[in-house]
Amino acid sequence: MKDIIITVKQQKTELKWLLACFGLAILLNIVSIIIYQTSWTEIFTQILWELLFTLAFYALSFIIRFLYKRIKK
Amino acid sequence: MYNELDLNNINRRDFFSTLGVGGLIAMFPWLQSCTKEKNEAIRGEKVRIGMIGTGSRGMYHLNNLLHIPQAEVVALCDNYEPHLQEAAALYPEAKQYDNYCKLLEDKNIQAVMVVTPLNEHEQMAMDALSAGKHVFCEKSMALTLAGCKKIHDTYKQHNQVLYIGQQRLFDPKYVKAMEMIHSGLIGSITGMKAYWYRNNDWRRPVPSPELERQINWRLYREHSAGLVTELAAHQLQVGDWALGERPESVTGFGDIVYWKDGREVYDNISLIYRYPSGIKMSYESVISNKFLGLEELILGDKGTMELEKGKYYFEEAQPAPGIMQLINDIEHSVFDNMAFAGPSWVPETASISKGYPVLENMHVTSGESSTGAVGDGSIELLTAFCNSAIVNEKNDRLVEEAYYSSVYALLGLQAMDEKRIITFPEELTI
Numbered sequence: 001m002k003d004i005i006i007t008v009k010q011q012k013t014e015l016k017w018l019l020a021c022f023g024l025a026i027l028l029n030i031v032s033i034i035i036y037q038t039s040w041t042e043i044f045t046q047i048l049w050e051l052l053f054t055l056a057f058y059a060l061s062f063i064i065r066f067l068y069k070r071i072k073k
Numbered sequence: 074m075y076n077e078l079d080l081n082n083i084n085r086r087d088f089f090s091t092l093g094v095g096g097l098i099a100m101f102p103w104l105q106s107c108t109k110e111k112n113e114a115i116r117g118e119k120v121r122i123g124m125i126g127t128g129s130r131g132m133y134h135l136n137n138l139l140h141i142p143q144a145e146v147v148a149l150c151d152n153y154e155p156h157l158q159e160a161a162a163l164y165p166e167a168k169q170y171d172n173y174c175k176l177l178e179d180k181n182i183q184a185v186m187v188v189t190p191l192n193e194h195e196q197m198a199m200d201a202l203s204a205g206k207h208v209f210c211e212k213s214m215a216l217t218l219a220g221c222k223k224i225h226d227t228y229k230q231h232n233q234v235l236y237i238g239q240q241r242l243f244d245p246k247y248v249k250a251m252e253m254i255h256s257g258l259i260g261s262i263t264g265m266k267a268y269w270y271r272n273n274d275w276r277r278p279v280p281s282p283e284l285e286r287q288i289n290w291r292l293y294r295e296h297s298a299g300l301v302t303e304l305a306a307h308q309l310q311v312g313d314w315a316l317g318e319r320p321e322s323v324t325g326f327g328d329i330v331y332w333k334d335g336r337e338v339y340d341n342i343s344l345i346y347r348y349p350s351g352i353k354m355s356y357e358s359v360i361s362n363k364f365l366g367l368e369e370l371i372l373g374d375k376g377t378m379e380l381e382k383g384k385y386y387f388e389e390a391q392p393a394p395g396i397m398q399l400i401n402d403i404e405h406s407v408f409d410n411m412a413f414a415g416p417s418w419v420p421e422t423a424s425i426s427k428g429y430p431v432l433e434n435m436h437v438t439s440g441e442s443s444t445g446a447v448g449d450g451s452i453e454l455l456t457a458f459c460n461s462a463i464v465n466e467k468n469d470r471l472v473e474e475a476y477y478s479s480v481y482a483l484l485g486l487q488a489m490d491e492k493r494i495i496t497f498p499e500e501l502t503i
Binding site: 033037 | 394396
């Protein structure tokens, strides 16, 4: 069985993608607050939704990047 | 502790931080005598009480008085020996009388409690005030409109304290709910509804037939007006308290529908009180079905207050968080079919909202007991009476509220008896 090696550079890149997804989830929550005129405290109180969207966005970005690399090869 | 208005055993910090004691008293002045400060000021002092009437309600009060350190029951009076002996077992040191006039001659007694059949309130309360005693009289004030006015006028002529047994005025959940209503929580009041449903014949066991009217006095017109004076008088007062107005007219129907057992009072009543602003308070009492229990509902354009249960409800449900609304909207736009009709045809069934509690740790009563319930404001009311008697502080607003609730009840009876609309008589305004 072959070892999978994740380099430091790859780790940093994935972390940046994750942070970007988290930022996007927060932005989505802010947009929702503005559209539906709800309380600004939801930025904090809806943190679970933000984390869930972060994971969803990250998973989506991972699939797209994976397919992109495959096609590029 | 039972000896002060226990508004916040409950939720003291929240309640007083938003209102403050001063604000509360200004809004509801009858609470002036049961504050923590008042209790501390008279700590160690006692008022010597004579109890006139030791039946079921009298015993309820006597048991409550055991928890009030500033109350000392020194005399008991009843013309029905078994009741008197039952009370004497609770207070063996107290003097016993079978005639209230003799009790009133006792100079040692500072205050009396009149807990007798309704037709006896008028004479006993006036005699007691004239004898220089402070008086606690059970509701309703009197059996007749003239009797209510006479008691009020006698009270005004004397320096003694008069309390009427309107315990809802001292029930913490009512006080808090009314404060919320007055602060605009449920918006503008647009209607009020009160009811008391039971399923029992309201009879007490009678050891021998000649005692029927003495024991089951609530069922006979010479002693009582029935449901209006024994139940409705408590609840009608709530309408004025919430609205800050007094009704100008009343109409209604009363019948003996189910308990056709020789009683003379209605067992099924329905009344509508109209206020000057056009708002109505409907009142119903039926004692052959208990499905709905008892309740007073204050209906506002933004919400509803359910006073007996101590809960409030908003007309519009609190919106979901923005992000959930967004998900919901996206889901609907993707999966929903095209609408083929507007919502106008949808029947408006009753709200299924669970509501919000007015206070934590509330006492809620079922209304089934004919004598009294735990935590319904009765102890606070008695404490206030004792405090007022000790410092000789009259409580005019309490008397006024009690007077009007008794008058409304009797005007309701008149409307039912005469089957017409009764306008509030100007001469009964105080």
